[in-house]
């Protein structure tokens with residue numbers, strides 16, 4: 483076959499097929515490989531009339547059909563399938579070909595793959611893709627990282643298919659080596675935190691204040707039209723009005739029939755693990771991971787609820803005030819979740835020499851991805867003033883916002899404590915804020931204890947040096 487295709491895709495499942503069809507709609511000739519013939523046929527059948535889309539089960543045929551330098555993306559499950567695809571592709575590739583892993587791969591695996599392929603002259607990109615099925619088809623947010631020189635060949639195609647925010651494409655070069663996958667991992671960590679925060683607001687309104695699903699639908703719609711405008715708030719409004727087709731008369735709401743055990747594929751956990759390695763404090767993301775983990779222990783929770791019989795207190799605050807406070811509390815805590823994720827990227831960028839452009843990260847998260855929200859626009863001024871800002875909480879415009887919403891969050895958390903509604907992520911966001919804004923923390927005592935039992939030494943506030951005290955006889 484003559485080399486006539488602009489882009490090749492390996493793995494034409496949910497994400498791969500939609501991304502490829504998106505490219506074809508933008509005028510690129512697209513070819514997709516899958517192990518299954520029916521997927522290859524389905525790809526061709528789904529193409530928009532007049533576009534050039536081919537499906538194949540022959541990897542060599544796909545590679546030969548691509549213009550040079552070849553641009554091949556894989557969208558397969560993370561882990562072994564990625565290495566299998568690389569090894570199957572390698573015999574057919576040539577120097578300067580570009581291979582992109584668009585899945586949710588662990589960034590340390592991506593680094594190994596970059597190191598493996600670089601001596602062979604192959605440019606390997608780790609690229610986070612966010613937006614789910616609809617995003618892939620009509621405009622995702624994409625976070626590519628790898629060889630900057632080779633990015634010029636990808637840029638036009640990626641910019642054409644990306645979501646647009648304020649007319650700018652939601653894709654940009656994210657830095658060296660596995661930087662793209664690191665940014666996507668962090669995106670997902672923030673995603674975990676925002677989802678946990680929303681679920682806590684839901685719990686407070688449903689179990690605490692007794693709102694119905696219809697009420698919740700209306701409240702989330704209003705929030706989405708107001709300060710909390712975001713993809714996650716928008717889809718949550720939809721969830722509350724979706725009826726269950728499995729139950730007899732179909733009048734029950736589906737959300738009430740869904741088991742309260744959360745799944746997770748690892749990106750949230752990796753964010754927390756890597757933050758601890760660096761170390762960067764991201765407790766709201768950590769708490770979101772921990773609460774998904776806790777949710778899995780359903781049997782233990784059932785047993786404990788019988789043992790302790792916790793009575794959920796009624797929250798009787800006037801409705802309008804409660805909903806306004808919750809809106810402000812969510813705004814405050816979403817902002818903290820973004821701040822923690824961005825502070826992780828700032829540190830990783832320096833320590834790992836990723837050179838991540840933080841203003842671009844904020845820009846490409848404004849559209850197409852799961853954590854898109856109008857709140858992200860608030861960070862523009864902070865990063866315009868300092869593109870490597872360690873923490874957005876240090877910028878005066880952010881301080882003004884947080885100060886205006888802080889009292890509402892404190893009122894909400896006070897209500898939940900007596901009502902026994904667990905708001906672990908909200909509480910962690912407030913505690914992080916209180917600690918981050920404390921000139922003096924009680925950590926002096928921890929240093930004293932460490933020196934007491936382990937002669938670990940401490941520093942003093944009034945003179946330079948390292949000190950040790952004989953705290954007690956034999957200490």
Ligand SMILES: NC(=O)C1=CN([C@@H]2O[C@H](COP(=O)(O)OP(=O)(O)OC[C@H]3O[C@@H](n4cnc5c(N)ncnc54)[C@H](OP(=O)(O)O)[C@@H]3O)[C@@H](O)[C@H]2O)C=CC1
Pocket residue numbers: 492493494495496497498516517518521557558559560562563564566567584585586587611612613614615
């Ligand atoms: N779904 C989503 O919303 C999002 C997913 N992602 C990530 O994108 C990646 C793909 O996800 P998604 O499209 O949902 O998954 P799907 O399961 O829909 O598709 C995966 C595809 O990979 C193919 N595949 C699996 N193993 C191999 C292999 N060894 N060689 C060649 N092809 C293989 C499968 O082929 P077959 O079925 O024939 O075996 C299938 O076509 C994952 O890393 C996921 O985490 C990222 C963002 C959002």
Ligand SMILES: O=C(CO)[C@H](O)[C@H](O)COP(=O)(O)O
Pocket residue numbers: 586611612613614670673745746747748749750852
């Ligand atoms: O990357 C994504 C969105 O951005 C995927 O939907 C991801 O799979 C979600 O993670 P998890 O399954 O752990 O909730």
